[in-house]
Amino acid sequence: MSDAYTVIVIGSGPAGYVCAIKCAQLGLNTTVVEAWSDDKGKPIFGGTCLNVGCIPSKALLDSSHKFAEARDDFAVHGIDVGRPAINVASMMKRKNKVVTQLTGGVSSLLQHNGVTVVQGSGKLLAGRKVEVTHADGTKSVLSGDHVVLAAGSEPVAIPPAPTDDAVIVDSTGALTLDAVPKRLGVIGAGVIGLELGSVWGRLGSEVVLFEALDDFLPMMDAQVSKEAAKVFKKQGLDIRLSALVTGTEVKNDAVTVSYTEKGESKTEAFDRLIVAVGRRPRTKDLFASDSGVTMDERGFVFVNESCATEAPGVWAVGDIVRGPMLAHKGSEEGVMVAERIHGKPVQLNYECVPSIIYTHPEIAAVGKTEQELKAEGVDYKAGSFPFAAIGRAQASGETDGFVKLLADAKTDRILGAHAIGPSAADLVQQMVITMEFGGSAEDLQLMVFGHPTMSEAVHEAALAVDGMAIHMPNKKRR
Numbered sequence: 001m002s003d004a005y006t007v008i009v010i011g012s013g014p015a016g017y018v019c020a021i022k023c024a025q026l027g028l029n030t031t032v033v034e035a036w037s038d039d040k041g042k043p044i045f046g047g048t049c050l051n052v053g054c055i056p057s058k059a060l061l062d063s064s065h066k067f068a069e070a071r072d073d074f075a076v077h078g079i080d081v082g083r084p085a086i087n088v089a090s091m092m093k094r095k096n097k098v099v100t101q102l103t104g105g106v107s108s109l110l111q112h113n114g115v116t117v118v119q120g121s122g123k124l125l126a127g128r129k130v131e132v133t134h135a136d137g138t139k140s141v142l143s144g145d146h147v148v149l150a151a152g153s154e155p156v157a158i159p160p161a162p163t164d165d166a167v168i169v170d171s172t173g174a175l176t177l178d179a180v181p182k183r184l185g186v187i188g189a190g191v192i193g194l195e196l197g198s199v200w201g202r203l204g205s206e207v208v209l210f211e212a213l214d215d216f217l218p219m220m221d222a223q224v225s226k227e228a229a230k231v232f233k234k235q236g237l238d239i240r241l242s243a244l245v246t247g248t249e250v251k252n253d254a255v256t257v258s259y260t261e262k263g264e265s266k267t268e269a270f271d272r273l274i275v276a277v278g279r280r281p282r283t284k285d286l287f288a289s290d291s292g293v294t295m296d297e298r299g300f301v302f303v304n305e306s307c308a309t310e311a312p313g314v315w316a317v318g319d320i321v322r323g324p325m326l327a328h329k330g331s332e333e334g335v336m337v338a339e340r341i342h343g344k345p346v347q348l349n350y351e352c353v354p355s356i357i358y359t360h361p362e363i364a365a366v367g368k369t370e371q372e373l374k375a376e377g378v379d380y381k382a383g384s385f386p387f388a389a390i391g392r393a394q395a396s397g398e399t400d401g402f403v404k405l406l407a408d409a410k411t412d413r414i415l416g417a418h419a420i421g422p423s424a425a426d427l428v429q430q431m432v433i434t435m436e437f438g439g440s441a442e443d444l445q446l447m448v449f450g451h452p453t454m455s456e457a458v459h460e461a462a463l464a465v466d467g468m469a470i471h472m473p474n475k476k477r478r
Contacts, residue, residue: 007341008033008130008144010122010286013047014327015318016150017106019334024113026342031142032115033122033132041135043119045106046099047152048279048319049327052172055102057195058358059095060175064202065360073397086203088179095175118142124149124287128313146313146341149293149301150334151286153279153319160258161187161248161275167255168248171196174274181205181271185257189216189239191357193276194232198359201237208268210243210259219355221369221418223384223404228363228420231400248273281320306340306347307333315341329353352436354428361401362424366432367416370406379409383441383464385457387421389471392452398422403457405431405441407465412440423454430458441465 009020012034023030036044036051049055070084110117120132120140130142155170157163163170169177174196180203186193189211201207216239217225232239240261247258255273259266281300287293292311295301301316303309309316315337318330332348339346357363373380384404387393401421407414417431434444444462449455460469467474 006144007031007146007148007338008122008128008142009148009150010124010130011035011047011150011152011318012043012045012106012110012117013150013152013318013330014049015152015330015334016047016148017045017110017334018331019148019150019317019338020115021109021113022335022338023341024115026338028338028342030115031118031144032110033118033120033130033142035119035121037119037135041119043107043117044103045110046103048154050102050106051099052175054327056095056099056175057171057192057199059098060091060199061195061358061360063091063094064199068202076397086180088177088203092176092178121285123285124291124293124314126288126290126292128311144313146315148334148337149286149309149314149316149320150318150330151282151320153325154282155275156278156280158187158245158275158277160245161273163275164250167250167253167271168273168275170275171279174200174276177272183270184208185210185255185268185270185273186276187245187274188276188278189241190276190278192278193274194237194357194359196274196276197237198235201235206238207236208238208240208270210245210257211239211241212244214242216241217357217363220363220365221404221416222371224363224365224418224420227401228359231361231420232359279319279325283320286320305350307337308340323350324353324355326353326355349436352432354425354432356425356428358425361398361421363420364424364428365416365418366428367414367435368406369416369418370404373406373415378415380406380415381409381441381465382406383461383466383469385460385464385469385472387454387457389460390452390454390457392454392456393422395452396422403427403461405444405458405461405465407441412442414439414441414444419457421454421457427455427458430455 007023007028007030009016009032012032020030020032034043120134123131128147132140171192184200184205184207186197186209189209197207216229243261245259249256256269283299293309301320303316303321307315317333319325336346336348354366384402386402388399393399404418406416414435419427441462449459463469
């Protein structure tokens with residue numbers, strides 16, 4: 001295999017930088033073009049995830065959870081700390097430090113692997129050429145044997161609630177609030193809205209989430225969504241379904257939200273409003289009309305199952321292509337593309353990509369939901385087990401939620417796994433591995449799970465698939 005290929009990657013988020021590092025490891029001459037820069041003109045790596053998405057939000061989620069634990073839960077453990085107070089400035093300083101450490105780490109990894117970095121905005125031209133517009137307005141053109149588009153995504157804006165970076169903010173602005181709002185409105189009760197709402201709700205905000213859809217978390221298994229709604233209500237989150245925001249008015253450092261709820265017009269006042277209705281691919285000006293790359297009406301680049309575009313030698317990965325906008329999905333697409341450029345026909349198994357909501361308790365899933373299996377006419381069997389019956393969960397005081405497994409009625413292969421509860425993200429990853437190897441409910445039944453651990457809920461759920469759970473009464477099977 002020749003190592004003379006040249007690869008140009010536009011974007012250094014999880015999809016882009018991972019692809020670039022993998023290409024370099026395979027001996028390919030690799031260049032990354034990155035538009036973001038600091039006040040000194042140096043590239044900022046890591047994209048949305050590391051800078052204004054996954055990492056800073058998780059840092060705030062962790063800080064706010066520790067605060068809520070100290071305020072609400074320490075006393076039952078015999079720990080008397082008095083009434084804790086939150087220092088928002090210190091919390092933000094810690095969040096920024098985490099971001100700086102990780103983005104700096106990506107910079108070091110690119111350098112260590114010999115990846116060339118070009119600061120500027122990249123645009124694909126015909127013939128696998130990339131035009132780079134630099135910070136000073138000058139332009140240069142790079143040429144490669146392969147070009148990988150990894151430009152990421154950006155928050156969706158809506159006309160009824162234009163952001164002003166002060167009173168009405170998007171998901172990025174919600175990560176930099178300098179005080180805890182007394183009343184906080186959130187437009188959108190999806191992943192981003194729930195996570196951001198949880199952060200400020202734990203710190204003392206009265207949080208109202210406006211969700212235009214009639215169903216709560218419709219992409220999740222219905223049983224999980226129902227449990228989540230119950231838990232979040234108990235935590236104090238006010239989730240309004242069928243609530244469509246129709247307008248906003250900012251006045252005196254506050255905002256009045258107009259909305260319809262089940263056909264009835266209403267208004268409500270808030271100190272701050274977060275617009276979290278989703279994200280869209282950042283494909284504007286990413287490629288020229290004669291580049292050979294095409295996209296759909298929503299701005300997603302057309303690719304095949306291997307992330308190849310319709311233009312020879314041009315690939316697209318991450319948030320700008322079909323499928324869920326997940327950092328880990330984009331990273332593995334980057335690896336797949338690097339391997340394919342190098343000549344190895346690697347294929348990503350999209351059926352085994354987990355989805356996670358980092359609320360507390362966590363919500364995680366992989367594979368099919370029960371409603372999907374019913375709609376597809378699949379003959380399946382289901383088993384679930386509550387954390388309330390797990391010794392480790394009882395000892396930790398984290399008994400909300402359950403683990404649920406879905407298996408094929410004939411082959412016994414795991415078709416889907418769902419969890420809401422402590423360590424749900426890590427428990428579902430066990431199911432990802434099981435499904436990747438074609439594992440069955442019986443395989444899990446016969447495995448030895450450590451005691452006491454949260455993982456025992458996975459074991460018991462697998463046993464419950466066949467009505468054989470040990471630590472709870474089983475439903476009679478017909």
